Amino acid sequence: MNANVKIEAESAAPLSTASRVPAWMARLGRVGLHNLLPPIAITLLFLLVWEMLCSSPASALPPPTQVFSDTWELIANPFYDNGGNDVGMAWQILASLERVAYGYALAVVAGVGLGVLVGQSTWAMRGLDPIFQVLRTVPPLAWLPLSLAGFQDSNPSAIFVIFITAIWPIIINTSVGIRNIPEDYRNVARVLRLNGIEYFAKIMLPAAAPYIFSGLRIGVGLSWLAIVAAEMLVGGVGIGFFIWDAWNASLISDIVLALLYVGIVGFILDRLVAWAGRLVTRGTSEG
Structure with missing residues (x-):
């Protein structure tokens, strides 16, 4: 019986630790994920496509890596x-x-x-x-x-x-x-x-x-x-x-x-x- 109580206490420990995370931090994380992730992902995709299209020596426009180094x-x-x-x-x-x-x-x-x-x-x-x-x-x-x-x-x-x-x-x-x-x-x-x-x-x-x-x-x-x-x-x-x-x-x-x-x-x-x-x-x- 004592062994069963010990197992139940150990399994409940992670839950009690997670419950100590403030609600405002969890809410802030959800809002940040919802609002920031889409524009960041689209921006990275745009930069990748831009880099691929303009990396050729024949390209008239510089790729983003060159823009960064030049400026x-x-x-x-x-x-x-x-x-x-x-x-x-x-x-x-x-x-x-x-x-x-x-x-x-x-x-x-x-x-x-x-x-x-x-x-x-x-x-x-x-x-x-x-x-x-x-x-x-x-x-x-x-x-x-x-x-x-x-x-x-x-x-x-x-x-x-x-x-x-x-x-x-x-x-x-x-x-x-x-x-x-x-x-x-x-x-x-x-x-x-x-x-x-x-x-x-x-x-x-x-x-x-x-x-x-x-x-x-x-x-x-x-x-x-x-x-x-x-x-x-x-x-x-x-x-x-x-x-x-x-x-x-x-x-x-x-x-x-x-x-x-x-x-x-x-x-x-x-x-x-x-x-x-x-x-x-x-x-x-x-x-």
Whole structure:
């Protein structure tokens, strides 16, 4: 009988040890496995296929191993500064982000304001909406010669291109959100006799926030796309000009690295705006 008790105790020991693993660690492991494993596997498969296709001496594009070896100095020293345009990738990206920040901020202020006007006023919608629909179809780079002629400087010209590119989805989504505010909300505002500022802060903005942030997410993505293209033409320090300069120097590996950084930064910008949208729309609707 004692032998049976001893066997049962030994068989139960592993179970008691496993039960001491915190629940949050097990849950974190499951979430990590669910969210990280698929992209890691696909990325490794993509790199393998890329390596196989581009390893031939006749290939015009470098394989990932060559890209890594060719650009190691850029990766290891992102903040070097040799003066002029000869600076590290971090400074290139920060210069582009600075232009995007100025242009995008202006687009947010003007876009939300015009969107509220168009959404609230039937006359404004009839007068401005056709103009907006025509102007938003103009390609971003088509504005660059006009902005260069007007500003006579490459930096404000690039900022203007960002502004004119990002503003349209913000206007359109904001106006749609304003027009879709439930009539009950408007009736509550009339009963409470809210003034214009109170109505905007307590009724209009919370109700239309999901639409507004949808426009903001589209706008920040277009901003990042436009600045890279604009910098290829206006020059100076920036990730777009870095790509164009690398092409002129036939540094294909540098271009590949820059494109990777562009994609990562664009993804981070989108996630930041989405995170801000979830904070604002919490308790009202999903952003």
